[in-house]
Amino acid sequence: MSTNQVDCKNCEQPFDADFQFCPHCGQKSNDELTIGVLFYNTISNYFSFDARFFKSFFPLLFKPGYLAKEFINGKRLMYLHPAQMYLFISVVFFFLSSFYSREFREDIDKGMEEVLASRSEKVLTQDSIPQDSIAINNYLKPLRDNSFTIGLDDDDLKVIDSLSRIKVPKKNFGTSFTFNEREMDSIIATGASDETLYKHMGMSDNAGSIKRKFYSQILKFYKTMGLGQIYQTFIDSIPLAMFFLLPLFALLLKLFFFNKGRYSHHLVFSFYYFSFLFTLFSIMFSINRWLIDIPDWIDWLIAFSTFFYLVVAIARFYRQHWLLSFVKTGVIGFLFMSLVLPFSLTILGIISFLYY
Secondary structure (H helix, E strand, O other), X not given: OOOOEEEOOOOOOEEEOOOOEOOOOOOEOOOOOOHHHHHHHHHHHHHOOOHHHHHHHHHHHHOOOHHHHHHHOOOOOOOOOHHHHHHHHHHHHHHHHHHXXXXXXXXXXXXXXXXXXXXXXXXXXXXXXXXXXXHHHHHHHHHHHXXXXXXXXXXXXXXXXXXXXXXXXXXXXXXXXXXXXXXXXHHHHOOOOHHHHHHHHOOOOOOOHHHHHHHHHHHHHHHHOOXXXXXXXXXXXXXXXXXXXXXXXXXXXXXXXXXXXXXXXXXXXXXXXXXHHHHHHHHHHHHHHHHOOOOHHHHHHHHHHHHHHHHXXXXXXXXXXXXXXXXXXXXXXXXXXXXXXXHHHHHHHHHHHHXX
């Protein structure tokens, strides 16, 4: 046995220099810090990207319910932990989807820029003449005073007076707020304060903080047409929202399978199922973007197949008859897609608007 001893750089315990790994802490004995080592350590430490990932990948895709069942039965080191798998795959999924969301936001921003340009042009062409009757009288007063020198007769002055009495109809901005857009643009062009604009929009002096915040965001949106910013804030908030949607999905499972284990069991199942969804859509995004453009009907067919994957997973994990599993999966999917998901996305949309 060799007597050549070295100290571990991590735990500082002595061990034989011939060992490739420290027998006390498991760190590699000669771990030179290269780019490859740095990348592997980062992935391994934060996402557990090791052999367990590859052992878990194919069962996740092709054996519905298998990983969740094995984890519940006690095999918790052979396969990747459900929360770790979900975290890693969700990071990959949202990274890939960001390419599409960025392009969509660019299209939105271009459309909003055209709207702003069109509105500015209207301000210059239409609002260059004041629309208020008092302002028009002041504007046309020099014409009346100098009617003789510029050749205006009494009939011309009557026409001018009739023009000064024309009232511009108010227009609904598409919300519960009703204000004259033309007047609003004119007031903004004069550099009026936000408080003045709030009052023009109809905000009362004793408005609360929430109502004031809403008026502030309405005005901000009207000035900048920042639909792209709202969309980006919405997209950036989805990963956080998933940490609430996933437990709600597990709660639905608990309600329909209340005698099939603890809530934590249903949560494990949900982690693996959402990991499957993100994995499948990540593969679809990658193929569509960098390899070939898959026909839309195939994309929809693959997306619809996730329902049957869930049916099989539920039948195997909860050990129920196929027909009963199909019915329960349909009800769970309907409740989640028609109630939980729309409500959550609505709340997320409101938050995105208030804080973009």
